[in-house]
């Protein structure tokens with residue numbers, strides 16, 4: 625049995641995001657999964673994601689944290705409500721606040737691993753902490769405040 629990623633369970637009309645949209649051919653198409661109580665995603669930076677030769681661009685790292693974070697928030701909200709992810713009505717979260725600490729230069733040529741922990745979960749707000757590892761070393765740490773998407777942002 626294949627396990628679908630959180631982002632593969634987003635409704636089609638929410639699949640356009642540059643970081644995680646399954647329908648965005650030019651995007652990063654990040655895929656997140658549960659691993660026990662943590663959420664995990666892997667991503668292999670491409671040459672265009674270079675900061676300076678040999679090192680990954682920090683903006684890419686922030687984007688990965690952003691979309692792994694909002695995906696983790698949605699997954700955690702479904703779990704807290706005892707619902708299957710993908711069931712309607714969709715629980716959608718957007719980024720209210722994103723903080724990133726760049727702990728060490730992130731090498732190119734490695735698969736990055738993002739591990740998320742749900743730090744706080746309320747009906748309207750989820751806080752996720754995410755660590756980004758390269759070759760087992762923590763290179764960045766992010767904290768993301770995710771808030772239920774306002775109805776006004778829903779594509780019509």
Ligand SMILES: CCCCCCCCCCCC(=O)SCCNC(=O)CCNC(=O)[C@H](O)C(C)(C)COP(=O)(O)OP(=O)(O)OC[C@H]1O[C@@H](n2cnc3c(N)ncnc32)[C@H](O)[C@@H]1OP(=O)(O)O
Pocket residue numbers: 633634635638641643644690691694698714715716717718719720721746748749769771772773774
């Ligand atoms: C399954 C499908 C998935 C589908 C999902 C697919 C989409 C993927 C999205 C990818 C991620 C993005 O890039 S999203 C795009 C970037 N983000 C945005 O454009 C969001 C723009 N901002 C907004 O629309 C708004 O400011 C919101 C919705 C974030 C917040 O609205 P609000 O009206 O201020 O919220 P409010 O009810 O007052 O606050 C709710 C709680 O959040 C806290 N809070 C509010 N703003 C902040 C803040 N900046 N920093 C810290 N905390 C904050 C409040 O203190 C409160 O905590 P407490 O008192 O309850 O403790």
